[in-house]
Amino acid sequence: xxxxxxxxxxxxxxxxxxxxxxxxxxxxxxxxxxxxxxxxxxxxxxxxxxxxxxxxxxxxxxxxxxxxxxxxxxxxxxxxxxxxxx
Numbered sequence: 001x002x003x004x005x006x007x008x009x010x011x012x013x014x015x016x017x018x019x020x021x022x023x024x025x026x027x028x029x030x031x032x033x034x035x036x037x038x039x040x041x042x043x044x045x046x047x048x049x050x051x052x053x054x055x056x057x058x059x060x061x062x063x064x065x066x067x068x069x070x071x072x073x074x075x076x077x078x079x080x081x082x083x084x085x086x
Contacts, residue, residue, distance in 0.1 A: 002066045004084045006046055007071065008053035013077030015056050022069055027064035042086070053079040053082040059086075 009015060019029055030040075037045055037057045048055030060068050065083065072081050 001062050002086050003060055003062050003068075004042070004086045005058040005060070005068060005081050006084060007056045007058060007072060007081040008048070008079045009056060009080060011054055011079045013054070013075075015054075015084060017077065018056070018058065018075055019068065019071055027060050027067055029058055029060040029064065029068055032059060 007018065010017075015031060015033070018031060023029060032040060032042075034045065034048060034055055034057070037059075040059075042057075042059075045057070056069055058072075062085070070081070072078050
């Protein structure tokens with residue numbers, strides 16, 4: 001079952017810096033803007049609250065959830081994130 005991380009970033013954060021190249025290659029994680037997530041067929045997504053930061057999504061297989069979680073925990077530009085099973 002895939003996991004979808006809803007991530008809120010500081011405004012100056014470059015979203016592509018969230019995941020290392022190694023993480024992307026090893027896990028197949030996908031970084032998605034809200035618009036790209038809808039285009040990819042995800043519906044019913046939470047609407048971002050601008051006071052929480054800039055919203056992005058990271059989709060990854062459940063088996064790699066902890067790997068992505070560690071990346072987000074250690075990224076200075078991440079204000080907050082929440083994991084959702086999809």
